[in-house]
Amino acid sequence: MADTQTDMKAVICTRYGGPDVLALGHVRRIAPGPGQIEIAVQNATVNRTDTATLRAHPFFARGMTGWLRPRHKVPGMDFAGVVARVGDGVERFAVGDRVFGMSPERFGTYAEFLVIEAEGPVATLPDGVALDEAVICEGAWYASATVNQLKSGQSLLIYGASGAIGTAALQLAKARCGGYGRCGHAASEPCAGVGSGSGDQLSGRGFYRSGAAFRHGVRCGRANVMV
Known part of the structure; x- marks a missing residue:
């Protein structure tokens, strides 16, 4: 029987494989140390990093x-x-704060609980944003590596702008400088929903004819992100 004071429920993975290697069990609940916080997890995602890690793919990972x-x-x-x-010394957060991250x-x-720095x-989490709407960090994490290269006056072409990384890159780029989302017609609505105006959606071969100059290219999953 689990100790409700020191144990917590968790999804456990002790070997690599498919979803069948996951099991619900109990693990030790760790108290936050100096500079750390403990979060009562309300929402989580299953993203591509999670699925790749589950299968140890690629092998060198x-x-x-x-x-x-x-x-x-x-x-x-x-x-x-x-x-x-x-934990001791933490001033940035207080008990009861709604937070999101990775x-x-x-x-x-x-x-049930997570201890992080x-x-x-x-x-x-900003007021008015639901917890289940905020669990989007993995895509933004990958996208920010490229978007942070942007300088004043540059624009960003996101090739495959309707995916998790693409929609995050589009929003970050729009906030920083400017963004152009390249996506198929069927995916134009999701792009518009995250801030890409009709003039910023380049479908088909439209981005070749746009006249915009993009100096750098970065491979982001199956999508090219070009600055």
Whole structure:
């Protein structure tokens, strides 16, 4: 029987494989240390990093996740929830704060509670945004690596703008400089919904004829992100 004071429910993965290797169980609930916060996880996602890590794909990723078996047995990267406890020295957050973020190194979001660094990739959720709408960090994390290269006067062409990384890149680019989303006709509505105006959607071969100059290219999953 689980100790309700020191244990918590979690999805556990002790070997690589498909969804069938996941099991619901109990793991030790860890108290936050100095500079850390504990979050009561309310929402999490299943993103492409989660599925790739589950299968140890590509193979060389085992150098980071564990050669023979997962180094961290509770998977999950994105989260949204409420701060349950704070460690010594934490001033950025207080108990009861609604937060969202990601745990890209130790994972662990498929559990009732998660302990992370208060200065890590976590932020207070704006008022009016529901917890289940905020669990989008993985796509934004990959997109920001390219968008952060933008300088004043540059624009960004997102090839495949309707996916998780593409929609995040489009929003970040629009906020920073300017963004052009390249997507098929069927995907134009999602692009418009995240801030791409009709003049910014380049379907088919439209971006070849747009006259815009893009100096750098970065491969982002199956989509090209060009600056």
